[in-house]
Structure formats: structure tokens, C-alpha cells
Amino acid sequence: MNQHAAEELVKAIAAETHAPMETVSRMYEETWAAFSDGARIMDYLTVLVARRVRENLRSLRTDAH
Template structure:
């Protein structure tokens, strides 16, 4: 995947979840590495990793009162 695509994914997730891009980039890279180690078919791994990062960050975000 080209670096510009990864940068755009990270930027979008950071904006959506109000999380620093450095944090999102680290979580995304870790998640993608984990998926790559376990997957036999790797075509959609960036999509799955982005979805997992979004879900993880939304679950860990403080809920407004």
C-alpha cells in the first residue's frame, strides 16, 4: 500500500476519533502487522485494520455526560 494511502487513512481516523495522528499511526501499523501475520489472503487487510482501529478508538474514548 502506498505511503500516501496510509497517511490518508491515518489522517481520516485521527479526525473522526479526535486522536493524535501519531497514536493512530502506531495502532494502525500494529493492527495491520497482526493481521498480516495471521492472514492467508491479504487483499483487504488495510480496510479491516482501519475498521478495527476506528472501533478500538471509539470504545476507549470517554463518553460525554
């Protein structure tokens, strides 16, 4: 995934979850690093990382309430 596409995905997740861009960006980068470490097939990595970031943000919001 190119940098521009990743930035657009981070913006979309931030808008959907009402989370700060910085938070989403950091979570995306950390999750990407964790998921891509040792991965041989990268085809669905973007989808999996985006899903995990959304799930983590939802759980943070739920825990805060």
C-alpha cells in the same frame, strides 16, 4: 497499500475520531502487523485494519468517560 495511502487513511481516522495522529499511526501499524502476520489474502486487510483501529479508539474514548 502504499505508504502514502496508509498515511492518508491514518489522517482520516484521526480526524474522524479526534485522536492524535501519533496514536492512530501507532495503532494502525500494530494492528496491521497483527492482522497481516500469516495472512495469505491481503485484499481486504486495509478495510479490516481501519475498522479495528476505529473500534479501538471508540472503546478507549468510551472507557475514559
